[in-house]
Structures are given as C-alpha cells and as structure tokens.
C-alpha cells in the first residue's frame with residue numbers, strides 16, 4: 730500500500746522504494762521482560778514474532794539500508810543475558826539483509842551504546858535521506874529543510890467495532906505539520922513568522938506486545954501531534970493495509 734509517492738507500507742514497516750531504505754520503529758525489545766518484572770506473565774513470543782515478521786518483509790524487499798527509528802530496546806538500566814542474545818539475534822538478521830544498519834536514538838535508548846559497539850552500528854539523533862527526515866519524535870525539531878518527516882514514538886492505533894466486539898489495530902498516520910520558521914531580513918517585519926507545510930508520517934510499533942495508543946480515546950504523546958483530525962489513517966490488518974479515511978471521520 731502506497732502512503733506517499735515513493736513510500737510504501739509493508740506490514741508494520743515503511744519502504745522507501747527509490748532509496749531502498751527499510752524503516753522499522755519502536756521494537757521495544759525487552760518489553761516482555763519488563764512486564765514480567767511487573768508481575769505480568771505471558772507465554773514468550775515477542776522475539777519469535779518479531780523475527781517472523783521481519784523475515785516476511787525481507788522476503789519481499791531487498792534493502793540497501795535498514796533504519797530503526799528509535800526505541801530498539803524497552804528497558805532502561807540493566808540488560809539481562811537472554812535479552813542480549815535476543816537483541817543481537819535481531820540485529821544480526823538485519824545486518825545479514827542490508828548493507829548498512831542505522832539506529833536513530835529514541836527516548837528509551839539510553840543503553841544502546843554497548844549493543845551498537847558490539848556490531849559496529851551507527852547511532853544517530855536523526856537520519857536524512859534526500860528530502861525525507863527520519864526522527865523518533867519525542868522531541869520537536871528546530872528546523873529542517875526536509876519536506877517529509879517520519880516519526881515513531883506515538884505507537885498509533887485505532888479501535889474498530891466488529892459486530893459485538895471491539896478490536897484495536899495498529900495504524901499509520903499521514904498529515905501536515907507546520908514548522909514555524911523565523912524570517913531573517915532587513916525589513917521591519919523581521920519578527921514575522923512563516924509557516925512551512927511538511928508531510929508528517931507516523932509509524933506504529935513493531936513489537937507484537939505493544940498494541941499502541943488509541944488516537945481517539947487516549948492522549949497523544951508526541952509534540953509533533955497537536956491536532957490530528959485531518960490526518961489520514963492506514964490500518965494494518967493481518968495480511969493487508971486498509972486506508973481508513975481521516976481521523977475526524979472515524980466511527
């Protein structure tokens with residue numbers, strides 16, 4: 730499903746066709762262990778599902794670059810032995826399937842250093858390719874020349890009624906984001922502001938345990954998202970992606 734010219738949704742990932750960049754966001758590896766520490770016990774399936782989904786995507790596209798748009802790892806602080814193994818397993822699978830792996834730093838990524846060092850991967854605060862800026866989205870940016878901005882962090886989802894039951898689906902969002910840029914000049918109008926419209930795309934979390942924030946009922950997290958009523962919703966189903974119209978016309 731195409732969400733924007735040259736940008737395709739494949740399952741929970743984005744594919745920049747021309748540049749052959751595969752984008753994945755908010756893996757939150759270790760979320761299972763975090764829940765366990767809180768006393769929530771689930772059958773272990775996080776890593777297996779992530780690997781299966783990744784393999785399905787990698788069977789469809791051959792990326793040159795894979796970019797993880799923040800929050801690769803969930804937990805702050807200590808890293809358990811099993812988690813080390815799991816994180817490296819996924820990183821190695823990605824490294825086998827691309828020429829370059831890039832980690833964009835998210836707000837949960839406080840201890841990524843040692844992991845990245847082990848595999849010689851770059852950690853960056855954002856990643857720009859042509860006029861597309863990829864940034865986690867927990868903090869606003871001052872200015873950018875990019876025309877399209879892709880963020881994660883929010884984990885957007887919508888709840889859809891299916892007969893008598895309600896089900897939450899992860900979704901992508903696409904809308905306009907206005908950057909207020911100060912004009913510099915010699916006129917008396919120096920302090921005037923010019924609004925520049927950018928296209929903003931929000932990605933869902935790749936972690937099967939994280940359903941996400943209900944964009945209608947719950948408070949939004951990212952400072953990029955103030956009024957999303959005109960944003961378009963793309964729901965990710967099991968096999969297909971469905972364009973679902975604008976947020977304001979959701980049932």
Ligand SMILES: [Mn+2]
Nearest residue numbers: 800835836882
């Ligand atoms: Mn985040």
